[in-house]
Amino acid sequence: MADNSNMQTGKKGTTRRDFLKNSGLTVGGVVLGGAIGSLFGGGSTATTQETAPAAPALTVNPSAALMFFTPDQYKLAAAAAERIYPKDDNGPGAMELNAAIYIDHQLAGAWGINSKEYMAGPFYKAEETQGSQIRILRKDLFVMGLAALNTYSNKNFDANFADLEAEQQDEVLTAFSEDKAPEISKVRSGIFFNLLRSLTIEGVYADPLYGGNKEMQGWAMRKYPGTRLSFAKEIQNSDFVQLDPESLTSHMGH
Amino acid sequence: MATKLPKVPVVVVGMGWAGGIVASELTKAGISVVGLERGKDRNSSDYMMAHDELRYQHREELMQDLSKETITSRNNEKMRALPMRDYGTFIVGDGVGGAGSHWNGQTYRFLPYDFEIKTMTEERYGADKISPDMPLQNWGITYDEIEPYYDTFEKMAGISGETVEGFGYGPRSNPYPTGPMLKTPIMELFETATKNLGYSPYILPSGNLSEAYENPDGISRAACQYCAYCENFGCEYGAKADPAVTVIPVAKQTGNLDLRTHSNVTEILNDGVKATGVLYVDTITGEEFEQPAEVVVVASYVFNNVRLLLNSGLGRPYNSADQTGSIGKNYCYQVSSASSMMFFEGKEFNLYGGAGALGIEIPDFVGDAFDHSELNFLHGAGIRVTQYGNRPIANNVVPAGTPAWGAEFKAASIKYANSFFPVKSQGASMPHRYNYLDLDPEYKDAYGKPLLRMTFDYTEQDRELVKYISKVTHKIAEEIGADIIQTNEEQGAFNVNKDTNTHNTGGVIMGADPETSAVNSYLQMWDAENVFVVGASAFPHNSAFNPTVTLGALSYRAAEGIQRFLKEGGSLV
Structure with a gap:
């Protein structure tokens, strides 16, 4: 046998x-x-x-499971991320690309608890040029931000964020991005929005090993060939050379 | 209570380029060296999964752990300095190789003008050209004196490039050890356009090998594959010159290097005129050790070099009120805001490929190559096109007016993903009386030592330089003929989380006069002759070029000085 x-x-x-x-x-x-x-x-x-x-x-993809969010938080994060990076003629949006799975995994890990950041006090109000001075951990700010999205949506549209029309969701996110939504535990709503935005972009374009960028479709949309070991052959070509994406799994066993 | 270890001839603090070069030169000469590195050991096998944009670029895998140590910053003395809590601008290295592991590999020499900037400016324009608030200084060494050390560094690292003649560039005793990097279509566009405008483009010198190379130490390295993972990443091919694949293995091979990783130096022990050794913490176990030594070499990053001296009471701290003292003085940066972003319709480039030192530049606007009589600034900028490789998280560039998120953003960022590149610039940074480094009165590191405080903002000199240089970038972009050109002419306030350059210099500056400098031209401290402070901390100002090769050249000179000092003692100048 x-x-x-x-x-x-x-x-x-x-x-x-x-x-x-x-x-x-x-x-x-x-x-x-x-x-x-x-x-x-x-x-x-x-x-x-x-x-x-x-x-x-x-x-199914075994990575597509939650280690941090509740199912409701996940649904909400997925809906918000989809508005940052929506499905269109180019291809799938953040929801289909598993960006919210990526966000879940990031917030569950060391980055979610700001482990490599200087977190010693005191925390003073900063000038614009001095960077973020927030004591709240990313995982907590994100969850509070999600709750604030629902509060704002219910107040203005009588429904949870995930149940709104896309245009209404965009209105909510615009208010958050422009600091027009109420502060979240004294943090400007725009700071939460920026966290949501950058996590969504990462979830769409980071190596699939992190749980997002499903099947490298995020890369394929922008004709990014991924993490290949050499572009010496292509780099001088005056025509665009489109290559199939490869992820870090292709580097295993080298 | 610290465990006291047996005395050694030389202890080196930090194992990046500066410490690696010093350790390599001394151990080859048969001198025993203890190398203390706060981070981990590294070699190219650490980089097998380095093509990970998230982990290395956005989660700063190779960088200093800010939870243990950071800087505080403020734009002026009226502000309260606050800690840089997360990364946005400076990415300070950590571990064996230091910043030399994650650098891009651009290796321009500084100009003869840089080393004698005060004299040459006064001779050409008169003493009034230099503002009283600009403590501009000669370096105490001329280009001709430093040239042999540049040559040594370039041969060790295998620098690829082409010789530039004229424009105030210094003569070379030898051509670059390897030929220039490949020329890509966007570099050709820049080349044609700048030639049409009467400029003289050249392929920029690169620490990413253009061809396989064996250096004089017998280290063989492979050619660059243009894989696009230099900046923030380590090179699994060893094609990028990195202390961890060049000087440090050489030092290890001699058997004379006692490399201790996870060893964070907290203090240089001294009696005010002589160091007796260093105090360090094993960051894994928390144990504290005293390492006595004949010579202490401080070779960590600019920030920590300055901080260690201040926390150890070595040298005279700079005082901006009366401009006395030297430790912390002449902190400089670079001025990179002048640029013209170009978008192309219906034209895609293979921008996914690249290398950290792949690019082309014009020498026409650096140093004193152009007349500054009618200009309100000194020095200038390198104007260039580079191709580092556009990794997808970091490169979502859209034309002005496009929303930052949503359907329009997605469509535009995908449309232009392979169809944009900037003509950019890197400008020199002149010292200013109120731009300096000292100890923060409030914030401490993980070991209870005060953090370094940076007081820095861009000056009128910087804003004028950006205005002038941006017009040149615009002219070049128009000549290239992009569909959309967006030129930035303004230099805003320094923002600790938004600027994107880790070319920090100064704070322990070299010079010929003990009153106005901290170290002599061998980087030996005037106030403590057995302490050598090696690194870009020695630059009295910052040029328009990347600092590494100058830092490396000075490290070779320091290594020579240390050997002399061990034999003769006393001041080397």
């Missing part, structure tokens, strides 16, 4: 081609057994007693 120990141990850096090579099997449209069948997403039922049980096929 096939030795499919690579499959079972989930050895890092093993590509499908390596696996097939190592397995000693040839592929020719023939159903090869449960493990490989499931790898190909085929509908094989030809599992025998001798074959080790297959690892369950992942039909």
